[in-house]
Each structure stands twice: as C-alpha cells, then as structure tokens.
Amino acid sequence: MELTQAVKALQQALRKELPDTPGVRIMSVPLSLAGNQEPLCWLNSQACWPQFYWQHRDGHEEYAVLCALRTFTSLAEGQRFLSCFPEYPELRLWGLNAFDPQHGQLFLPRLTWQRQGSQARLVLNLYSETSLREAAAEAESWLSGLCPAAVIPELAARVCEQVHLPAEVQWLALVTEATQAISRGQFDKVVLARATDVQLTQPMSPAWLMHASRQHNSRCYHFYMAFDSRQAFLGSSPERLWHRAGRQLSTEALAGTVGRDADDSQADQQSQWLLKDKKNQHENWLVVEDICQRLQAVAGQIDVEPVQVIRLRKVQHLHRAITATLNYADDTACLMQLQPTAAVAGLPRKDALAFIYAHEPFNRGWYAGSAGYLSLATSEFCVALRSALVQYNNVRLYAGAGIVAQSNPAEEWLEIENKVAALRSLFS
Structure with missing residues (x-):
C-alpha cells in the first residue's frame, strides 16, 4: 500500500484495545515500492527529531527512522533496555557510538520506514512506562502530523x-x-x-549532502543522524x-x-x-x-x-x-x-x-x-x-x-x- 494508506492502517490498528499497563508493542504494515519513493526525502520533510537514515553498503537494506521514544547515552545502556523485552528480539535501537565507545547517542524510534530486499514496511513502536493505551492514543495523534515527502532542495551555497x-x-x-x-x-x-x-x-x-554522497559513493554504508533542524552527523563509509x-x-x-x-x-x-x-x-x-x-x-x-x-x-x-x-x-x-x-x-x-x-x-x-x-x-x-x-x-x-x-x-x-x-x- 502507499505511504498515506499505511499510516491510516497503523492508526486503525492503534484504535484496538490495549492494556492500561507499561510495556512494548510493535506494529507494522506493508509498503509499496512503486513510484520511486525516496525515504530520505520523506525523513527530511518531518519536523521531528532525532532522525536517522542508514543504507547497507550492498544496497539490500535501507531504513529511515524518526522520533525517539527513549534515548540512551551508551550502547551498554541500550542493550540493558532491550534485555528487558526478550519477547521482542527484533526491537531495534538506532544511532551513533562516539570514538570513545563509552559514549553514544542511540534511541528507540517511534516510526521506521524500512526496506529489506524488495520488501518494504512501515513499523511503529509503542513504549510506555505507565500505559500502552495512553501511548497508542498519543501515537495515533502523532501520525496525523506527518508530512508528505518533499524534494530536498539543491545546494545554493558556495x-x-x-x-x-x-x-x-x-x-x-x-x-x-x-x-x-x-x-x-x-x-x-x-x-x-x-x-x-x-x-x-x-x-x-x-539531507542534501547525504543524498548527494549516496549517489556518488558506491559500496559504502550511508549513515545520517539529524540531532535537530540545524545539526547532523553523516557519512559514507566503506x-x-x-x-x-x-x-x-x-x-x-x-x-x-x-x-x-x-x-x-x-x-x-x-x-x-x-x-x-x-x-x-x-x-x-x-x-x-x-x-x-x-x-x-x-x-x-x-x-x-x-x-x-x-x-x-x-x-x-x-x-x-x-x-x-x-x-x-x-x-x-x-x-x-x-x-x-x-x-x-x-x-x-x-x-x-x-x-x-x-x-x-x-x-x-x-x-x-x-x-x-x-x-x-x-x-x-x-x-x-x-x-x-x-x-x-x-x-x-x-x-x-x-x-x-x-x-x-x-x-x-x-x-x-x-x-x-x-x-x-x-x-x-
């Protein structure tokens, strides 16, 4: 299905009864890859941070990850969090480890656009320390605020x-x-x-620099983390x-x-x-x-x-x-x-x-x-x-x-x- 239809399908799923208890849920719906959808453009069009983009160097995996439900200042902290939810082994945290590996910035995303091979999905995470029912209501409202993808403007600076x-x-x-x-x-x-x-x-x-680097640098991992509207760390690594x-x-x-x-x-x-x-x-x-x-x-x-x-x-x-x-x-x-x-x-x-x-x-x-x-x-x-x-x-x-x-x-x-x-x- 198209992206707008996928968002509506997620909103519908969120209206189903959820327990008024803490915990995690993962919801996903299939996405059509027809029409040359560009996840980086979609990601850059959203007024919500952090944002993370990652493409495998072989090209068979691509992810656009949006909005933090929870953040972690080290990989070790994130791993401890994941160990609390063994029933969700595919629950992913995304982000960066600094040159000093004791420090990092990783997050549990609210929404992920993902492509694995020729299959694409839109994945929504729910997480709450108090009530999944309240988290679902908040997520349904948040999804209504998503913007359609817009073309990333060309660089005009010198x-x-x-x-x-x-x-x-x-x-x-x-x-x-x-x-x-x-x-x-x-x-x-x-x-x-x-x-x-x-x-x-x-x-x-x-996002323009990431887009341009991805076009010109093959056989590289492409990674992009936007901390806010003005600051990002990105690269194309072999x-x-x-x-x-x-x-x-x-x-x-x-x-x-x-x-x-x-x-x-x-x-x-x-x-x-x-x-x-x-x-x-x-x-x-x-x-x-x-x-x-x-x-x-x-x-x-x-x-x-x-x-x-x-x-x-x-x-x-x-x-x-x-x-x-x-x-x-x-x-x-x-x-x-x-x-x-x-x-x-x-x-x-x-x-x-x-x-x-x-x-x-x-x-x-x-x-x-x-x-x-x-x-x-x-x-x-x-x-x-x-x-x-x-x-x-x-x-x-x-x-x-x-x-x-x-x-x-x-x-x-x-x-x-x-x-x-x-x-x-x-x-x-």
Whole structure:
C-alpha cells in the first residue's frame, strides 16, 4: 500500500484495545515500492527529531527512522533496555557510538520506514512506562502530523573559507614526530586524523549532502543522524565494524590505501601495486592480528579470508574479512573489543590513543566511532569514516591515515586529501 494508506492502517490498528499497563508493542504494515519513493526525502520533510537514515553498503537494506521514544547515552545502556523485552528480539535501537565507545547517542524510534530486499514496511513502536493505551492514543495523534515527502532542495551555497586542523605544515611535522616515536618503540602504528572546517555562504541541508554522497559513493554504508533542524552527523563509509546474527560475528580489516585513477587500466595497476606493497600489507596485517587477538576474549573459532582490494570512487583499500562465533550474543562486548580498531587508532591501542589525544588539535567526537543498530536478534555497525558534521553553514569534514615506520609525511597528506574528496567534491 502507499505511504498515506499505511499510516491510516497503523492508526486503525492503534484504535484496538490495549492494556492500561507499561510495556512494548510493535506494529507494522506493508509498503509499496512503486513510484520511486525516496525515504530520505520523506525523513527530511518531518519536523521531528532525532532522525536517522542508514543504507547497507550492498544496497539490500535501507531504513529511515524518526522520533525517539527513549534515548540512551551508551550502547551498554541500550542493550540493558532491550534485555528487558526478550519477547521482542527484533526491537531495534538506532544511532551513533562516539570514538570513545563509552559514549553514544542511540534511541528507540517511534516510526521506521524500512526496506529489506524488495520488501518494504512501515513499523511503529509503542513504549510506555505507565500505559500502552495512553501511548497508542498519543501515537495515533502523532501520525496525523506527518508530512508528505518533499524534494530536498539543491545546494545554493558556495564555499567562502576553508581551514585544516592541523594545517599541512603542522601535519607533516606531526607525521614525522609519529614515525620517530615508532622508531623509538613507543608504538607500532598510529592513525592520525585531520578535520577540515568549510564555511559556506548560507546554511547547508545535511539531507542534501547525504543524498548527494549516496549517489556518488558506491559500496559504502550511508549513515545520517539529524540531532535537530540545524545539526547532523553523516557519512559514507566503506568499513563494517561488526555484524552479529545470534552468536555469529562478521568483521573486517580495512587498511592500506592507494588512489584510484578514473582510467580503469591505471586503476588496475594501482590495485596490483597495493597488493604487493610491503608497507600497506604490513599495515593491514597489523589490523588483522589486533582484531583476532581482541576477539579471543569473547569468541571461539576465528577465520580470516584472503586479502582483496576494495575499489571506491577516489581510493582503493586492502580488505580482509574476519568471522567468529561469539561465546555470548553481547553487543557491548563486541563494541568494547573492536572499537576503536587499529585501522582508526593504532597499535598498541592504549599507547596510540595517548599519542592521538596529546597531539591532535581537535576532538574526534563521532568521527571514527560507529553508526548502525542493535537488537537482541541482530546488530550491525559501520565505522563512521568519510564523514561530516554539519552545523548550520559550517561543515567539518574528517579523514585519517595510518602511520607506520615507513610512512612518508607528504604521501600521507595526499592520502587524506583523496579520502576527504569523497565528500568535499560534492559541494566544490
């Protein structure tokens, strides 16, 4: 059925008698995918926050999530909430984990537009600490206030100022300092990041940037969280942090980078070089070893697949898939063991983080954290890379590079320029 019909069907279902007791209910109705419905446009048309959009990198799953019934400041807090409702294993929380995994912003949504494969549904959650009957009446009224989808307006602003943190000279010096620290044995690898603040002549629609990034950046997870009408964090990331179905876990090592030429034959040569380059192979294998070592604390058998090259719009990466069987279906344990990975922090983790916190001239916040969902049945989070924080007419873009003993400062600057170009080029 069409979206307006689906909303009416939900309202009708809400009129059925519900107990005057606390609890949870999930209601859903099928949706037609005819007419090229655009969930991001629909989401952006609603005057209710938070809003969350998430599309799987394979394209087979897409979600537009609206309005919080309850919020959580950490994944652990959210997991404890879900454990109170084992009769609803598919009940999902959505949101972000910060670079510091102790902190997050996740929420139980009121309404979800979801597509799984060729099937779409509109899912309504009811939650109340006092009365489901009252929650149903409130939800019926709230549904009446939904707006039809409107086209996201094109960006009319232009760039008037751009500042890098750190600037190029400071970056070159910082990479040199990092390689010297590695040679002294302080750590094996550190991932250094740069923030680029872009000032625009007028406010940018975060939904427009998400829409444009999704069109141009294939094979990426697309994530978007609007905190209010002026502020959002979004990105298009190639990297899965973890997927869990029951006790089966899938994660990966995505480290080692080279540019991607527009010419396919040149891109093939770059790909072959990447597969043979000892510096990049070493960087990737360090990440693999770290992930496997950390998973040993929470999982049984661990398997690593052969290395592949993942091609994106501007860069290519070395990739190894890793699977494991968890001792328990525990997403908090997965988060704490896997984030931040060596691909976004370094090795050993504690020493690399100490260097990052001492030397980076900005707070990473949500950058290099993770974005996605969790439920008792399944969970999936991508690493929050190739990302931007939009605040009115200021856009902060993030990119990072893994520094090892053989790193060349100028080449590392070029690498982060290539990475940030995935978003920066959209509003040049």
